[in-house]
Amino acid sequence: MTSAHPDEPVAFTFEGRTLSARPGQSIASAILQSGTPVLTRSFKYRRPRGYTCGYDICGNCPVTINGLPGVTSCTTPVRGGEVVRRERGWPSTDRDLLRATDLMARFVPAGFQFRLFRSRPRLAHLAEKVMGRVAGAGRFPTPQAARAVRTRTEVDAADVLVVGGGISGCAAALGAAGTGASVTLVHPGRLGGRANARDSIVTHDRETAPAAEVAGRLASAVLAHDDIRVVDGFVMSYFETGMIPVVADGLVLECRPKHLVVATGSYDVPGLFPGNDKPGVVLADGVSKLLRVDRVVPWRRAVVMTDGGRGRPLADQLEQAGVEVVAIVVQRGAGASPEPGPGPADRQLDDERVLLGTVRAARGARVLRAVDVEVDGRVRTIRADLLCVALAPRPANDLALQRQYVTAGTTQTVGGGWAGADLSASTPGMSVVGSAAGWTSDDPDRAHAVGAAAGSGSGSTQGK
Amino acid sequence: MTLPGVATGRPKAGYDVVVVGAGVQGLATAYELARSGVTNVAVLDRSWPGGGASGRNGEMIRSAFSSREWAQLFDLSLRRFSELSAELDFNILFSPSGYLVLSTTDEELRRQDLVAAKQAEYGVQSEILDAAEVRRLVPHANPELARGGIFQRRAGFAHHDAVVWGYLRAAARAGVSVFSGVDVHAVLTSGGRVTGVRTDGGDIAADIVVNAAGAYSDDLNLTADVHLPLVKARLEMIVTEPVKPFLRCAVATPHLLGYCHQTARGEFVGGTELPGHDETDSLNTTYHMLRDMATKWVRLFPDLGGVRILRNWAGTVSQAPDLAPVLGEAPGVSGYHLSIAWVYGFMGAPAAGRLLAESITTGRVPAVMAPFEARRLIEGRSIAESTLVVTTDGRS
Structure with a gap:
C-alpha cells in the first residue's frame, strides 16, 4: 500500500479508468483533475453536484470506495489501489435520465407524495414502491465492505x-x-x-x-x-x-x-442565487484547499463573489495558480449575515475587475459555463468555469x-x-x-x- | 408563527369538549368526535401538533398480538389505517408491506405455533415462518438470529407525521379548533364532575375533558386527583442514511428488544430498548442507547455495519405496569376521559380515537375498549401480552 517514495504517484481505479494521483491528495481532487466535474446527483431532482466545500460539510461529493458507499471524496486521501465509483444517476452520473424530475419540478413540489393517490390505496402503495426504488440514495454496502467496518x-x-x-x-x-x-x-x-x-x-x-x-x-x-x-x-x-x-x-x-x-x-456559506449548486460553484476554502493542499487547478476563468475582505486574497491565489480572474463581484448582504459590508480590501475600485453588483444566477446545462451579474440594474453574463463564493464565514x-x-x-x-x-x-x-x-x-x-x-x-x- | 390547521387567536371561554394534547391520540379523538357531530371541540397543546411521541416512534403497525385484548384493539386500528388516506384526503403513506415478529430463541420458536393459533381464534390472519422462509423474506438478516417468526402480511407501517397532519387538517376542516402554545396546568373538577381546564391563559369550561397529554398525562391526572401507577420513560431510535431497498417489511425482535423498518426514502429506522425503563421526560438522546442500537442492529443485519447513522431521537411516554394503554373515563371523575399510557400509541391511535369518541357521544363503552379501562390498574389486574418489544423493569 505505502509507496517507498512518499511523493511518487500512485494509481487508483475510477469507473474502469486508471487515474494517477499524489499520495494524500483527495479522491475528489484527483477525479476533478481527470476532467470529471460531476461527482453525484441531488436526491430528488437529480441535479448534478460537484466539489463544493472541501471540508466534508456540504454532502455534494459522496462516492463508493472499495464497495463502501457514501464516502466523502473531498477529504478522503488517495492511498493507491482503490476502486472508486460514483453512485447516483442512470444510466450514469454524467447523463442521468431521471434529470427529467428537475424539468418537471412544478409537478413534484415538496410534499407531493402526501397528495398522491390518496383515494387509491393500492396505487399509492405501488407508487411508494416505485419511489423507493428511484429514491434510496446510496447502495447497501457489499458484505465484504460492511465486515471491514469494525469499531x-x-x-x-x-x-x-x-x-x-x-x-x-x-x-x-x-x-x-x-x-x-x-x-x-x-x-x-x-x-x-x-x-x-x-x-x-x-x-x-x-x-x-x-x-x-x-x-x-x-x-x-x-x-x-x-x-x-x-x-x-x-x-x-x-x-x-x-x-x-x-x-x-x-x-x-x-x-x-x-x-x-x-x-x-x-x-463557508453558500450564496443565494439560482444555480448555486452547479458543479463549478465552489466555496472559498474549498478553492484554496484544491489549489494549495491538493495542488490541483481544474479551472481556467473565475468569477469571485464576496461580501467582505475575502475576495481579493482568493483572486490572488487563483491568479498565482494560473487561473484568470475575470471579475470580483462585491455585493452587500449576500451571505447569512448582512454584516460586514464590503471591506476596504475589496473596494479598490481602481481594480477594473471589481464590480459592485449582485450575482443573479449561475448558468450552464450540466456544469458552470457563465455567471449573470447585475450591475447598476443591468445584467451582464460573464463566461467562467469557476464561481468562487467568498462570503463572510459562519x-x-x-x-x-x-x-x-x-x-x-x-x-x-x-x-x-x-x-x-x-x-x-x-x-x-x-x-x-x-x-x-x-x-x-x-x-x-x-x-x-x-x-x-x-x-x-x-x-x-x-x-x- | 401559524401552522396550517392550527387556530390563530385565543381559545373561547368554553367548549363542549376540551382535548389536552395535539398528538396523534388527541387529534384522532377530536377528528372522530367531529365526524359524529360534536364540533365545538378545542384541542390544546403547549407545543406544536405531533411534537411529542407522535413524531418520535417506529411508525410500525400490526394487530398480530398474542392477547385477545391487544389483537382486537389493534386490528380495528389496522383497518382504519388502510382507510385513512382516502378519508382524510391526505396520503399517510400507509405501507401494507407486512410485519414480522422474529423468533430468535428456542422458547420463541416453541411458542410461535401457539401464538399464531390464538391469533387465528381472534380473527387475525398471520403466518408461521420457518428459518428458510424468514431468510427469503429478510435476506440480509443474520441467520443465527432469524430462526423463525410470525408474519402478518397486511400489516406494515405509515408515515407518522403524515398521520398527524392528516388528522389535524381533517379535524380543523370539520370545525375543531386546535391551539398550539396553550399550556394546560390543571383539570378542574367539582363534585366528582369535570368542569374544565386551567391554562396559562385562563380557565376554559367544558363538560368533557380528554387527557391525551402523552408523557405528561400523569401530571395532569394528579391535578384531578386521579392516581394511576404510571411512570415516564424515554425511548430512542436511530435513522441511517438512505440506501436502496433491502428490508421489505417491518420487523420486531422481542428478544433483542428491537423494532425496525426501512422507509420509502431508503432510511433504516430502528429502535431498541434496554431492560429497565429510563425514567425521565428529557428528549435528549443518550450515548449508551446509541451504542446499544448500533450494536444490536449490526448484529441482526451485519451489512448495516457499513451504513452511517444520520440522526437519532428520543421520545417520552408515560407507561402502565402492563404496558397496555388506559382508555375510557377516569375513575371517580365523570366527564374526564383518558387516552393515556400509550407505548404503542401511534399504532393504536386510529382505533382509540374512534372508540373513545363513540363512548363519549353514546355514553356506552365499546366492548373492544372495555378491557383497557383505568380501573384494572387500581385493582391490580393486568393485560398479559407476550409479543411486546418493551420492558418495565429488569424482570424480563
Whole structure:
C-alpha cells in the first residue's frame, strides 16, 4: 500500500479508468483533475453536484470506495489501489435520465407524495414502491465492505478535550498541556485545517507570518508534545453525563473530559442565487484547499463573489495558480449575515475587475459555463468555469450549542437556556476559541491563554 | 408563527369538549368526535401538533398480538389505517408491506405455533415462518438470529407525521379548533364532575375533558386527583442514511428488544430498548442507547455495519405496569376521559380515537375498549401480552 517514495504517484481505479494521483491528495481532487466535474446527483431532482466545500460539510461529493458507499471524496486521501465509483444517476452520473424530475419540478413540489393517490390505496402503495426504488440514495454496502467496518471502543481519560486542530485548537492544546493537564486533540485530517491553505497574516509570539506557516509550526509543536494525544477523527456529539464520543478510524473514544475546548472553526456559506449548486460553484476554502493542499487547478476563468475582505486574497491565489480572474463581484448582504459590508480590501475600485453588483444566477446545462451579474440594474453574463463564493464565514459552533442544549435539560428549559448563549466567554467546563467563538481573525496567543486556563482549571496541575 | 390547521387567536371561554394534547391520540379523538357531530371541540397543546411521541416512534403497525385484548384493539386500528388516506384526503403513506415478529430463541420458536393459533381464534390472519422462509423474506438478516417468526402480511407501517397532519387538517376542516402554545396546568373538577381546564391563559369550561397529554398525562391526572401507577420513560431510535431497498417489511425482535423498518426514502429506522425503563421526560438522546442500537442492529443485519447513522431521537411516554394503554373515563371523575399510557400509541391511535369518541357521544363503552379501562390498574389486574418489544423493569 505505502509507496517507498512518499511523493511518487500512485494509481487508483475510477469507473474502469486508471487515474494517477499524489499520495494524500483527495479522491475528489484527483477525479476533478481527470476532467470529471460531476461527482453525484441531488436526491430528488437529480441535479448534478460537484466539489463544493472541501471540508466534508456540504454532502455534494459522496462516492463508493472499495464497495463502501457514501464516502466523502473531498477529504478522503488517495492511498493507491482503490476502486472508486460514483453512485447516483442512470444510466450514469454524467447523463442521468431521471434529470427529467428537475424539468418537471412544478409537478413534484415538496410534499407531493402526501397528495398522491390518496383515494387509491393500492396505487399509492405501488407508487411508494416505485419511489423507493428511484429514491434510496446510496447502495447497501457489499458484505465484504460492511465486515471491514469494525469499531472498538476505548475510554479516553484526558483532562482536557480540544475539538479542532486549526491554529486556535493547536494553540489551546499547547496552552492546556503546558499546565500539566493531559490533553486529547481531535481533528479530521492534517492538523492546521483551513489555515493550511490560507495566506492571511497571523501574529504569534510577537512575530507575524502567513497563516499556513503559523499553523505548520503549531502543528509540529502539538505532535512533539508528550501530553497531547492527537486523534484523527471527529466528535460525534455531546451527550448527557458529559459523554463526548470521538470517532476515529475503527475506533470510538469515549471521552468525558473535565474541560472541553471547542475550536471547530467556521463554515463557508453558500450564496443565494439560482444555480448555486452547479458543479463549478465552489466555496472559498474549498478553492484554496484544491489549489494549495491538493495542488490541483481544474479551472481556467473565475468569477469571485464576496461580501467582505475575502475576495481579493482568493483572486490572488487563483491568479498565482494560473487561473484568470475575470471579475470580483462585491455585493452587500449576500451571505447569512448582512454584516460586514464590503471591506476596504475589496473596494479598490481602481481594480477594473471589481464590480459592485449582485450575482443573479449561475448558468450552464450540466456544469458552470457563465455567471449573470447585475450591475447598476443591468445584467451582464460573464463566461467562467469557476464561481468562487467568498462570503463572510459562519462560526462552526454546533458542538458548543449542543452542549448548551443538552445541559439545559428538558424541553421545559431548553428554550431559554441555550439559544441566546454567549459562546465567546468560557462557561464551567467549556471554552470556545477561534472563529467558532466568532473571533474575526486568528489569535493563537489568546487561544493559548484560554487553553492554559482550561488546563489549570481541570485540576491536574501536578507534574507528570 | 401559524401552522396550517392550527387556530390563530385565543381559545373561547368554553367548549363542549376540551382535548389536552395535539398528538396523534388527541387529534384522532377530536377528528372522530367531529365526524359524529360534536364540533365545538378545542384541542390544546403547549407545543406544536405531533411534537411529542407522535413524531418520535417506529411508525410500525400490526394487530398480530398474542392477547385477545391487544389483537382486537389493534386490528380495528389496522383497518382504519388502510382507510385513512382516502378519508382524510391526505396520503399517510400507509405501507401494507407486512410485519414480522422474529423468533430468535428456542422458547420463541416453541411458542410461535401457539401464538399464531390464538391469533387465528381472534380473527387475525398471520403466518408461521420457518428459518428458510424468514431468510427469503429478510435476506440480509443474520441467520443465527432469524430462526423463525410470525408474519402478518397486511400489516406494515405509515408515515407518522403524515398521520398527524392528516388528522389535524381533517379535524380543523370539520370545525375543531386546535391551539398550539396553550399550556394546560390543571383539570378542574367539582363534585366528582369535570368542569374544565386551567391554562396559562385562563380557565376554559367544558363538560368533557380528554387527557391525551402523552408523557405528561400523569401530571395532569394528579391535578384531578386521579392516581394511576404510571411512570415516564424515554425511548430512542436511530435513522441511517438512505440506501436502496433491502428490508421489505417491518420487523420486531422481542428478544433483542428491537423494532425496525426501512422507509420509502431508503432510511433504516430502528429502535431498541434496554431492560429497565429510563425514567425521565428529557428528549435528549443518550450515548449508551446509541451504542446499544448500533450494536444490536449490526448484529441482526451485519451489512448495516457499513451504513452511517444520520440522526437519532428520543421520545417520552408515560407507561402502565402492563404496558397496555388506559382508555375510557377516569375513575371517580365523570366527564374526564383518558387516552393515556400509550407505548404503542401511534399504532393504536386510529382505533382509540374512534372508540373513545363513540363512548363519549353514546355514553356506552365499546366492548373492544372495555378491557383497557383505568380501573384494572387500581385493582391490580393486568393485560398479559407476550409479543411486546418493551420492558418495565429488569424482570424480563
